[in-house]
Amino acid sequence: MVSAFSYVPAIVLLPFISFLVALFGRENLPKKGAYGGIAATAGSLLLSIWVFFSVRGGTVHEETYYTWATGVGDQAWELTFGALIDPLSSLMLVIVTLIALLVHVFSLGYMNDEGETDLPRYYAGLGLFTASMLGFVIADNLLMAFIFFELVGLCSFLLIGFWYRRDSPPSAAKKAFLVTRFGDYFFLIGVVAVFTTFGTAAFAGPESFPALAEQALNGTVDVWTPGDLGVETWFTIIGLLILGGVIGKSAQFPLHTWLPDAMQGPTPVSALIHAATMVAAGVYLVARMYGFYVLTPTTMAIIALVGGFTALFAATMGVVKKEIKQVLAYSTISQYGYMMLALGAGSYVAATFHLMTHAFFKALLFLGAGAVIIAMHHNENMWDMGGLKNKMPVTYLTFLAGSLALAGIAPFSGFWSKDEILYEAFIYGLNDPILLTGWIFGLLAVPVTAFYTFRMVFLTFHGNPRTETARNPEPLGWNVKGPLSVLGVLAVVAGFVNMVPVQKLTGVELDYLTQWLDSGAEGLTYSGYNALLAEYAGYEAGVVAGSETTTLLIAAGLGLGLAVVGVLVALSLYNVDEPVEHTDKLGGAKDVLYNNYYQDEFQVWLSARTQDVAGVADTFDQGVVDGVVNGVSSVSLVGGDRIRRIQTGIVGNYALLLTLGLTALLVVFALLGGWI
Amino acid sequence: MTNPRLPGVAAVALFGVLVAVILSSAGGFGEPAGFPADESIVHNIGYALFDIDLGEIASEGFLAAFLIIALALDVALDSAVYLAKQEEDGSVVSALTDGGRDVVDTDGTLSADADSSERPPTGDSGGEA
Amino acid sequence: MVPLEYYLVLSSAIFCIGLFGILTRRNALYFLMSVELMMNAAILNLVAFSLHWGNLTGQTFALFAIALAAAEVAVGIGIILALYRNFGDIDVMDATTMRW
Numbered sequence A: 001m002v003s004a005f006s007y008v009p010a011i012v013l014l015p016f017i018s019f020l021v022a023l024f025g026r027e028n029l030p031k032k033g034a035y036g037g038i039a040a041t042a043g044s045l046l047l048s049i050w051v052f053f054s055v056r057g058g059t060v061h062e063e064t065y066y067t068w069a070t071g072v073g074d075q076a077w078e079l080t081f082g083a084l085i086d087p088l089s090s091l092m093l094v095i096v097t098l099i100a101l102l103v104h105v106f107s108l109g110y111m112n113d114e115g116e117t118d119l120p121r122y123y124a125g126l127g128l129f130t131a132s133m134l135g136f137v138i139a140d141n142l143l144m145a146f147i148f149f150e151l152v153g154l155c156s157f158l159l160i161g162f163w164y165r166r167d168s169p170p171s172a173a174k175k176a177f178l179v180t181r182f183g184d185y186f187f188l189i190g191v192v193a194v195f196t197t198f199g200t201a202a203f204a205g206p207e208s209f210p211a212l213a214e215q216a217l218n219g220t221v222d223v224w225t226p227g228d229l230g231v232e233t234w235f236t237i238i239g240l241l242i243l244g245g246v247i248g249k250s251a252q253f254p255l256h257t258w259l260p261d262a263m264q265g266p267t268p269v270s271a272l273i274h275a276a277t278m279v280a281a282g283v284y285l286v287a288r289m290y291g292f293y294v295l296t297p298t299t300m301a302i303i304a305l306v307g308g309f310t311a312l313f314a315a316t317m318g319v320v321k322k323e324i325k326q327v328l329a330y331s332t333i334s335q336y337g338y339m340m341l342a343l344g345a346g347s348y349v350a351a352t353f354h355l356m357t358h359a360f361f362k363a364l365l366f367l368g369a370g371a372v373i374i375a376m377h378h379n380e381n382m383w384d385m386g387g388l389k390n391k392m393p394v395t396y397l398t399f400l401a402g403s404l405a406l407a408g409i410a411p412f413s414g415f416w417s418k419d420e421i422l423y424e425a426f427i428y429g430l431n432d433p434i435l436l437t438g439w440i441f442g443l444l445a446v447p448v449t450a451f452y453t454f455r456m457v458f459l460t461f462h463g464n465p466r467t468e469t470a471r472n473p474e475p476l477g478w479n480v481k482g483p484l485s486v487l488g489v490l491a492v493v494a495g496f497v498n499m500v501p502v503q504k505l506t507g508v509e510l511d512y513l514t515q516w517l518d519s520g521a522e523g524l525t526y527s528g529y530n531a532l533l534a535e536y537a538g539y540e541a542g543v544v545a546g547s548e549t550t551t552l553l554i555a556a557g558l559g560l561g562l563a564v565v566g567v568l569v570a571l572s573l574y575n576v577d578e579p580v581e582h583t584d585k586l587g588g589a590k591d592v593l594y595n596n597y598y599q600d601e602f603q604v605w606l607s608a609r610t611q612d613v614a615g616v617a618d619t620f621d622q623g624v625v626d627g628v629v630n631g632v633s634s635v636s637l638v639g640g641d642r643i644r645r646i647q648t649g650i651v652g653n654y655a656l657l658l659t660l661g662l663t664a665l666l667v668v669f670a671l672l673g674g675w676i
Numbered sequence B: 001m002t003n004p005r006l007p008g009v010a011a012v013a014l015f016g017v018l019v020a021v022i023l024s025s026a027g028g029f030g031e032p033a034g035f036p037a038d039e040s041i042v043h044n045i046g047y048a049l050f051d052i053d054l055g056e057i058a059s060e061g062f063l064a065a066f067l068i069i070a071l072a073l074d075v076a077l078d079s080a081v082y083l084a085k086q087e088e089d090g091s092v093v094s095a096l097t098d099g100g101r102d103v104v105d106t107d108g109t110l111s112a113d114a115d116s117s118e119r120p121p122t123g124d125s126g127g128e129a
Numbered sequence C: 001m002v003p004l005e006y007y008l009v010l011s012s013a014i015f016c017i018g019l020f021g022i023l024t025r026r027n028a029l030y031f032l033m034s035v036e037l038m039m040n041a042a043i044l045n046l047v048a049f050s051l052h053w054g055n056l057t058g059q060t061f062a063l064f065a066i067a068l069a070a071a072e073v074a075v076g077i078g079i080i081l082a083l084y085r086n087f088g089d090i091d092v093m094d095a096t097t098m099r100w
Helices: A004-028 A030-055 A087-112 A119-138 A142-160 A168-198 A209-218 A231-249 A258-264 A267-276 A278-288 A297-318 A324-344 A348-375 A393-407 A413-429 A433-461 A478-497 A500-506 A512-518 A526-537 A548-574 A582-586 A588-594 A596-646 A651-673 B006-024 B041-049 B060-083 C004-024 C028-053 C057-087
Strands: A061-070 A078-085
Touching: A004 A030, A004 A061, A004 A078, A004 A087, A004 A119, A030 A087, A030 A119, A078 A087, A078 A119, A078 A142, A087 A119, A087 A267, A087 A278, A087 A348, A087 A478, A087 A512, A119 A142, A119 A267, A119 A278, A142 A168, A142 A231, A142 A258, A142 A267, A142 A278, A168 A209, A168 A231, A168 A258, A209 A231, A209 A526, A231 A278, A231 A297, A258 A267, A258 A324, A267 A278, A267 A324, A267 A348, A278 A324, A278 A348, A297 A324, A297 A433, A297 A526, A297 A596, A324 A348, A324 A413, A324 A433, A348 A393, A348 A413, A348 A478, A348 A512, A348 A526, A393 A413, A393 A433, A393 A478, A393 A548, A413 A433, A413 A478, A413 A500, A413 A548, A433 A548, A500 A548, A512 A526, A582 A588, A588 A596, A651 B006, A651 C004, B006 C004, B041 B060, B060 C057, C004 C028, C028 C057
Parallel strands: none
Antiparallel strands: A061 A078
């Protein structure tokens, strides 16, 4: 029986081949490379599903494909490319390939049918991105993960700046690349630190660095630490360094500023990269090396706090935006904040669950927004829309499904995952004030999320059409409606894989995802992480009113209730025939929110200060270093200029010089030779 | 140069150094050997020239030198006469040329061709570094 | 016998007088005369040492040198003529074209 695991490289290589085909085939390809991309991602999807079913039962596959550097001497590290297939990575493989396939199909409608040019470059970029993301997912060591991390960043740059002949896309692409690169700098230092400390960067196995870290904390193994730093402090620092890259890539505060500008790229790109996959890379990385993070409670607290804060922070900014894609961008930042909150609170399953459901419903919302943009002839301003639900029923229904999931209304998928995050944060937060703060932020973000989501829905689809384009939108083909339908269905049912509240209340076993993530290699399971959490991080679940059921009901009730409240407020304000901009009532606060709390200006100011520092270095280089070099040459130049003036051409001067020289010579010889 | 008296002082200084050296080594010269007291060197040279074996100072070995000396003096005399020679119309004739132009006329005055462009300008002359 | 150092001091004095003339004189003929003086000082030196060692070689050499001095003066006159023809005057301070 052929093992699915031997086909794992093909999962990564198929999209890469479609990249090469699009790169070299260029304009000669049918549909400019779309069919190649669709075929490749479909193939990868089938292989991923096969791998997914092979992993059932806890089979884990780890294989090194290529050793590209071997160390010598004492510290014989090896730098390898390899694959780690376990429940988490196989689940992520399915998610990534599915959404990539749907985005490729959607691009037929968004790009090809709209008559866009330069499409081979677009499909090449998409193919390279898919290959890089899949490579990242299967990575079995931190360095390989870093390499693919950077590759996806590069593809994001290329695709955001796809329409480079305009002014804003190249600028947005540069900003995305630079801001994430800033975080990746710390990530790289963290990778080096991991290698130096543990001698290996492998994620899994008894010799992996999470396992070694645990043994170091036990005292059974000695690891290198700089200076006199304690082992736990050093692990916290490593965790924070790697967190730098995560914060950049997953657009958390303060490195979130690139994501709204990344909306300059084509909408399918936004759906694939900036909603479902690339920004998930950061969260996936933390989940992948969760065995390391759970050992350091300080890092976990910071993750939770950053996540919770970002969730609320971004949600407030989404309330006042005018363009549909901007609202979705801030929503993405906010939802990834929730995932970080879940990871910080110790709930690996809740984070992965939300990653999955968010991938589906956010991709759905972005593709829906893309459909609306096609219909509105690329006008993104929601205030020019209205009344589209009658003209675009499929889009409307799927978009509504996605919005309900995003807002967290039961029984849509978003409710189950968000509820689990908030529940876990709550119960662990009862014993830890920082986690409780994160929970409060997350909870406050729930009504805001529901509000801006439904503001978006009502402004776009309800009411009377406000412009001519809204009255006669462009019709859509099935290459647009098909992916929307698929994702719409998923947005509804994906939540049913882990209905933990129902299970807790009724006792019926419904937590398939938890069980799935509990199988697998030792050290990579959910219960394993829980054990480590309890032992090293001191996480202890609390209860309210002495009963778990009560705690559950309170948490779930709060979450659902606040979400419904948000929806009702949006309903009352915006579900009218002629909505007005109620956010004007916020006055000065609206300006602050609209300008994103001036974070963009702040970062520009910071970079200008860096430029000043660079200017000082430049002055030093020009003045001191160049000055020394020029000075050395001027010695010979000036010296020569002075000495040549001896040649006056007057015979008497020469005779005088001769005389003086002779006299001096005689005196010297007389003194030395003893004549006198 | 800087000090107009410097050349003179340099010569005097050299004199001073030489005298100092000579006088301080005066003791080391020893007695001069001298020549036989009554003999006349010139008479002896004459005896050698005429191959008369009369004097005490041996001077046969220097005869070739004396003859060459006479030859050189003759050459010097002839060259001086030649340099001073003038043409019938007064222009100086010799191998001396100035590149095709006479600066000085036959009567010794500056000719019309003489102009100060031949002399270097007193400032910098093509001496840019 | 006159001690040797008298001759040497005399010869060095004459040499320095000639040198003084070279360093300070502007007229080319005086320059040439000063050169002659220096040469004569050297010749005097030769004769003095010939007396000191009792060897006729020094005096012969001195005669030779005198003859050569005469030839050299002829050459010097030629140079002065060239100087006159190029600069119009026999002032040695005028000939400064070979300078920086």
